[in-house]
Amino acid sequence: MALIELKDMYKKFPMGKNEFTALKEINLEFEKGEFAGLVGPSGSGKTTMLNILGSLDTPSEGSARVLDNNIGDLSGKAAAQLRKKHMGFIFQTYNLLPVYTVYENIEFPLLILKMSREERKKKVADALDWVGLTDKKKSRPAQLSGGESQRVAVARAIVKRPDLVLADEPTANLDDENAYNVLEMMVKLNEELNTTFIFATHDHKVIKYLKRKINLIDGKITEDMADLPGVKG
Amino acid sequence: MKLEFKLAYKNIIGAGLRTWLNVAILSFIYVLIIGSQGIYDGMMKQGVRVETDDRIAGGQFWHKDYDPNDPFSYDDSHAELTAKLQDMVISETAVPMLIKRATIYPDGRMKSVLIRGIKPMQDIVKIPTNSLGNTHKKLPVMIGTRMASTNNFQEGDYLTIRLRDIDGTFDAVEGRIVKIMSTRSVTIDKGQLWIPIQKLREITGMKNETTVLTIKTGLENIPGDTETWSFKDRDYLLRDIIKMVKSKKVSGLIMYMVLLFLALLAVFDTQVLAIFKRRKEIGTLIALGMTRSQVVKLFTLEGAMHGVLAALVGALYGTPLIYLFAKTGMDFTEVAEAYGMGYIAMLYPVYSAGLVIGTVFIVMLTVTVVSFIPSRKIATLDPTKALKGKVS
Ligand SMILES: Nc1ncnc2c1ncn2[C@@H]1O[C@H](COP(=O)(O)OP(=O)(O)OP(=O)(O)O)[C@@H](O)[C@H]1O
Ligand SMILES: [Mg+2]
Numbered sequence: 001m002a003l004i005e006l007k008d009m010y011k012k013f014p015m016g017k018n019e020f021t022a023l024k025e026i027n028l029e030f031e032k033g034e035f036a037g038l039v040g041p042s043g044s045g046k047t048t049m050l051n052i053l054g055s056l057d058t059p060s061e062g063s064a065r066v067l068d069n070n071i072g073d074l075s076g077k078a079a080a081q082l083r084k085k086h087m088g089f090i091f092q093t094y095n096l097l098p099v100y101t102v103y104e105n106i107e108f109p110l111l112i113l114k115m116s117r118e119e120r121k122k123k124v125a126d127a128l129d130w131v132g133l134t135d136k137k138k139s140r141p142a143q144l145s146g147g148e149s150q151r152v153a154v155a156r157a158i159v160k161r162p163d164l165v166l167a168d169e170p171t172a173n174l175d176d177e178n179a180y181n182v183l184e185m186m187v188k189l190n191e192e193l194n195t196t197f198i199f200a201t202h203d204h205k206v207i208k209y210l211k212r213k214i215n216l217i218d219g220k221i222t223e224d225m226a227d228l229p230g231v232k233g
Numbered sequence: 234m235k236l237e238f239k240l241a242y243k244n245i246i247g248a249g250l251r252t253w254l255n256v257a258i259l260s261f262i263y264v265l266i267i268g269s270q271g272i273y274d275g276m277m278k279q280g281v282r283v284e285t286d287d288r289i290a291g292g293q294f295w296h297k298d299y300d301p302n303d304p305f306s307y308d309d310s311h312a313e314l315t316a317k318l319q320d321m322v323i324s325e326t327a328v329p330m331l332i333k334r335a336t337i338y339p340d341g342r343m344k345s346v347l348i349r350g351i352k353p354m355q356d357i358v359k360i361p362t363n364s365l366g367n368t369h370k371k372l373p374v375m376i377g378t379r380m381a382s383t384n385n386f387q388e389g390d391y392l393t394i395r396l397r398d399i400d401g402t403f404d405a406v407e408g409r410i411v412k413i414m415s416t417r418s419v420t421i422d423k424g425q426l427w428i429p430i431q432k433l434r435e436i437t438g439m440k441n442e443t444t445v446l447t448i449k450t451g452l453e454n455i456p457g458d459t460e461t462w463s464f465k466d467r468d469y470l471l472r473d474i475i476k477m478v479k480s481k482k483v484s485g486l487i488m489y490m491v492l493l494f495l496a497l498l499a500v501f502d503t504q505v506l507a508i509f510k511r512r513k514e515i516g517t518l519i520a521l522g523m524t525r526s527q528v529v530k531l532f533t534l535e536g537a538m539h540g541v542l543a544a545l546v547g548a549l550y551g552t553p554l555i556y557l558f559a560k561t562g563m564d565f566t567e568v569a570e571a572y573g574m575g576y577i578a579m580l581y582p583v584y585s586a587g588l589v590i591g592t593v594f595i596v597m598l599t600v601t602v603v604s605f606i607p608s609r610k611i612a613t614l615d616p617t618k619a620l621k622g623k624v625s
Pocket of ligand 1: 013014015020022040041042043044045046047048049200202
């Protein structure tokens, strides 16, 4: 069974007296281990889609099944549980907790999972190692460069080895070098840990790395191209 | 919960100056409330002790017509004791007192006073009545220090006392001040003359008459009331003092409640601002898997922690301060005399565990409520909007 299955999904937002349809007729599947991206111009519905996949929002019509959960039917608590156990988020603006150190930021998802101290220690050390920030573990977010911040965010997203990482414009605030740096890291994680990544982006640097590109225009899928044959929605 | 505590603690410390301002104000309120209420508690304790020692002892039997607030009642409020009460006098478990109105003429001015005739040899109330025991002197008179200073009396001074006898005829007697006693009880000092009861009875022709019978502390079998004599227990006799201190306590408290309210406003404002400024962080916490109610809890805890930190900071500088006051006392002599509260001349505040715990509880509770009210908003927050930095 697919990791994610979207069927005839619509997302409508109230707009004054009318509705605005941000996503239309979405039929899509993602398998475990994909490195896929929603690609499209601003306002095409990428973030909206990612929010639904991340159980932060619900579809207006149709269904969205994510990891065997029907997103539309989840209670707030169940949705939180799903995110806590199985998902990692990466944001354009990093969204690190400002009062926590790098170490503590990465540790946070494990803390809310109530993982034991030893396990946390080991996993955070691994994550720090992956993103190459072991020597900055005591720094606070304000002391980090954009690239470093995003690497911390990546570490935070993958430290619990989630099934799914959702990354919304993760490179938009990074210069080329840092963007490639972060992307290489994510590819490596995808290949080594078989973590599923879904991006929302219009950055060519990201697009180059995607193994599957799903084009969105005005809330509709216009194209779905995979690099590898057989991995197609 | 531990995680929320840790995060709340880090956040509140991370908020820096604003946090410390709130903490400073709140800690000041803790110390102020506990400090001042302790003073009132000390006042109460001291007042009760002084009045009990010097005036009330184990309670008093009053003649049915006796009303301390109505001096005119003194003319008729006396009678012979019943046999039972008289037995107490004989066994020295009670001391009789006859109270009369009189006039004295210090420096030629006319002045109304009360004469209290008491049995000199007694140890029921702790005033030096035995000074009156030397009966071969002219009428021995004892007064308090306040009475002495307002009238310029010295030990050894003579004074003319004019009073009515049992038939209503005026009599004048000459007395000699044999003792100026120091008592903290204003009631038995200002405007009072103490003489041996036997003499007062002789002068007025009120043989065996008594107005008030004060009984020994700790007696088990107190005779029941009769038609003429009714027993007033300590609580009754202390009610004025207790009422006065309580009303002072309340009015003090009202002032601190206003201060507390202002401090709560500051905490409230901090919370509202924090939630507005940190909505993206709130969205992030939700994305990371916290439920909204957990985030509400987190922010409430953060606000409530102001109260906890304030209690710690307040304890840091308040404890030595309060300890010092409780140990060395505070010199209230002048204020106390001005307000007729002689018993607090040297005031030793009393800081009970109940006072401290009660104050901390009230402040903590209100701070928590005030932190919760704005945090509640998070429960209905749309995380996708919060992540965009918008408020819904
Ligand atoms: N809560 C909302 N209420 C109303 N309209 C919304 C809401 N969220 C998104 N939209 C609209 O839906 C459309 C898609 O928005 P979305 O944020 O998904 O675009 P996007 O593809 O992520 O764009 P960008 O590249 O600029 O981030 C936009 O027109 C947006 O105005
Ligand atoms: Mg977007």
